[in-house]
Amino acid sequence: MRVLVTGGAGFIGSAACRRLVAEGHAVANIDKLTYAANPKSLAALAGDPRYRFERDDICDAAAMTRIFAAHEPDAVLHLAAESHVDRSISDAADFVRTNLLGTYQLLEAARQYWGRLPAGRASRFRFIHVSTDEVFGSAPEGRFREDTRYRPSSPYSASKAGSDHLAGAWHKTYGLPVIICNCSNNYGPYQFPEKLIPLAVLNAFDGRPVPVYGDGSNVRDWLFVEDFVDGLLAVVQHGAVGQSYNFGSGRETTNLEIVEQICATLDSLVPNGRPRRALISFVPDRPGHDRRYAIDPTKARNELGWRPRIELETGLARTVKWYVENPAWWGPLRSNIYRGERLGLVEARR
Numbered sequence: 377m378r379v380l381v382t383g384g385a386g387f388i389g390s391a392a393c394r395r396l397v398a399e400g401h402a403v404a405n406i407d408k409l410t411y412a413a414n415p416k417s418l419a420a421l422a423g424d425p426r427y428r429f430e431r432d433d434i435c436d437a438a439a440m441t442r443i444f445a446a447h448e449p450d451a452v453l454h455l456a457a458e459s460h461v462d463r464s465i466s467d468a469a470d471f472v473r474t475n476l477l478g479t480y481q482l483l484e485a486a487r488q489y490w491g492r493l494p495a496g497r498a499s500r501f502r503f504i505h506v507s508t509d510e511v512f513g514s515a516p517e518g519r520f521r522e523d524t525r526y527r528p529s530s531p532y533s534a535s536k537a538g539s540d541h542l543a544g545a546w547h548k549t550y551g552l553p554v555i556i557c558n559c560s561n562n563y564g565p566y567q568f569p570e571k572l573i574p575l576a577v578l579n580a581f582d583g584r585p586v587p588v589y590g591d592g593s594n595v596r597d598w599l600f601v602e603d604f605v606d607g608l609l610a611v612v613q614h615g616a617v618g619q620s621y622n623f624g625s626g627r628e629t630t631n632l633e634i635v636e637q638i639c640a641t642l643d644s645l646v647p648n649g650r651p652r653r654a655l656i657s658f659v660p661d662r663p664g665h666d667r668r669y670a671i672d673p674t675k676a677r678n679e680l681g682w683r684p685r686i687e688l689e690t691g692l693a694r695t696v697k698w699y700v701e702n703p704a705w706w707g708p709l710r711s712n713i714y715r716g717e718r719l720g721l722v723e724a725r726r
């Protein structure tokens with residue numbers, strides 16, 4: 377396959393690029409290289425004739441048209457987005473621009489390109505829109521199914537919800553072969569150190585306070601990034617056009633449990649004589665913080681044969697070890713781009 381990946385210099389996108397090329401597919405990676413991108417995540421692909429990189433903004437209509445014509449993809453994996461909830465609370469402009477306008481421009485460029493493909497290739501073409509379980513909002517009970525109502529809470533999840541609706545409309549109205557993936561929180565190597573797990577790993581490693589929002593009882597369903605990439609490939613190959621699929625481990629863990637486990641893993645990997653859980657520091661909660669996300673992955677399991685393969689303990693141990701062994705990847709980010717400061721607090725109304 378020839379696959380056009382957007383946001384391939386980010387966390388999940390780089391894992392997808394590495395896997396696709398390893399499996400013999402040709403990849404064109406379109407990325408604007410925002411603060412969240414790290415070309416070092418793609419170092420293994422440098423010089424590989426199956427891999428091409430284009431620095432472009434998905435909001436640029438002419439660039440997207442040119443890219444479809446130049447790379448003639450069989451499938452699109454659309455991952456480019458502004459992805460950090462706290463940043464969306466501080467300033468939502470880039471979220472609305474990239475996640476809504478950018479998705480619109482990409483859908484339009486894909487529609488024009490797909491409309492001109494010969495019938496056989498057009499029927500095999502797929503546009504995979506990558507989204508989040510956060511569009512469903514907080515789940516007081518039960519688990520998110522594909523037909524759960526959208527109730528986004530944050531500017532980030534609202535912009536993703538809007539992009540899901542655009543993608544769905546481009547299928548219903550124009551027939552574009554769209555499939556939507558709603559995934560729970562991913563973790564693993566190469567994740568930008570503003571997100572909970574890498575932030576906790578690096579702060580605990582450095583002996584700095586490890587911030588936990590509120591009382592740490594918010595529940596998430598963590599999925600190892602390689603498992604989600606498995607799911608994306610299964611969707612490209614076996615997903616039903618016009619459908620959406622939920623991906624998650626089906627296991628619920630509180631943020632406090634995650635951070636405690638990270639501290640314990642670091643203690644055994646690089647002991648420093650003092651249990652690192654003493655560094656855990658409870659900080660004011662995130663405004664609008666969803667209490668619980670919980671995925672029901674039955675549809676992906678039954679229709680795609682997908683299953684998560686990496687248990688949380690194994691994936692966390694692997695992730696912690698990767699950060700400990702790869703300071704050249706995260707060091708420059710921690711010194712130059714994000715120093716661990718608190719983002720996304722809202723001033724109280726007077």
Ligand code: NAD
Nearest residue numbers: 383385386387388408409410412413433434456457561562
């Ligand atoms: P990320 O922030 O690590 O990477 C996003 C990438 O998109 C970056 O490389 C960035 O440079 C690029 N990008 C941003 N704006 C762009 C633009 N206008 N044009 C071109 N490129 C642009 O994100 P991630 O965590 O890898 O998430 C990827 C996708 O998966 C997102 O759509 C996100 O909403 C979704 N998702 C993420 C998670 C998660 O836990 N990380 C869970 C479910 C869904």
